Amino acid sequence: MSSTVKLKYKIDPIRRGNPPSCVENGGIPVVNQACVWPSGLDSSKFKHHNPEEIRRIDAWLKEGDVLVNSTETGTLGRVCHLNFEPETDIFADGHVTILRATKKVIKTRYLFYVLYCQQERITVECSEGATNQIELSRFLLGNFKLEWPPLATQTQIANYLDRKTAELDQLIGAKQRLLKLLDEKKTRPHPWSEPRRPSQRIRYSLAW
Numbered sequence: 439m440s441s442t443v444k445l446k447y448k449i450d451p452i453r454r455g456n457p458p459s460c461v462e463n464g465g466i467p468v469v470n471q472a473c474v475w476p477s478g479l480d481s482s483k484f485k486h487h488n489p490e491e492i493r494r495i496d497a498w499l500k501e502g503d504v505l506v507n508s509t510e511t512g513t514l515g516r517v518c519h520l521n522f523e524p525e526t527d528i529f530a531d532g533h534v535t536i537l538r539a540t541k542k543v544i545k546t547r548y549l550f551y552v553l554y555c556q557q558e559r560i561t562v563e564c565s566e567g568a569t570n571q572i573e574l575s576r577f578l579l580g581n582f583k584l585e586w587p588p589l590a591t592q593t594q595i596a597n598y599l600d601r602k603t604a605e606l607d608q609l610i611g612a613k614q615r616l617l618k619l620l621d622e623k624k625t626r627p628h629p630w631s632e633p634r635r636p637s638q639r640i641r642y643s644l645a646w
Contacts, residue, residue: 439587440586444584445537445579448543449537449544453536454497454530455529455531456529458486459488460485465485466487466492467487468485468531469531470483471534474513474517475516479518479520485531497536498528499524499529499536500523501521501522503538504517504518505518505520505535506537509574510533511561511570514560515553517550535574537549543589547596548592548595551599552585
């Protein structure tokens, strides 16, 4: 049987990442808001933290974490599920909220889908501040009520949505490839559109 329970009773603690000391090259990868997308982490947007200041970092990411963008209109509430164990140490910066199930009472993939479908509601109900300077409130997010079916049902729902999402991604990819081929066909010069050399001109003869 499903139950409606506040998020803070399923996730403890709800925390923010660490502010990085950025370096140009060779640092520790830092997940920022530009990296967080429902389709997964965009590693091309990683910032890099100075390795000499590693001791103050404790927001290391693990497989299963749900990341929530926590500032700025339009990006606040955008979520990402870390469905792999990072090959190297990475951490989230202070603009990203980390949700981690410390007890095996929820399926974080299910939590990801629920939050993904409610980004607008989270933006309205869980943010505070001025219009252009809004910020996700951990207190309000913790009191955000969600529907929690049994763990086995959460797994079934998450697996079903994974399959349907993969099918949709395949359809989108096929459509994009088709549009690309159509664009190439439109820009390709037609064989009759270029001036013909004398040897290519059609010769007509009149029968007398």
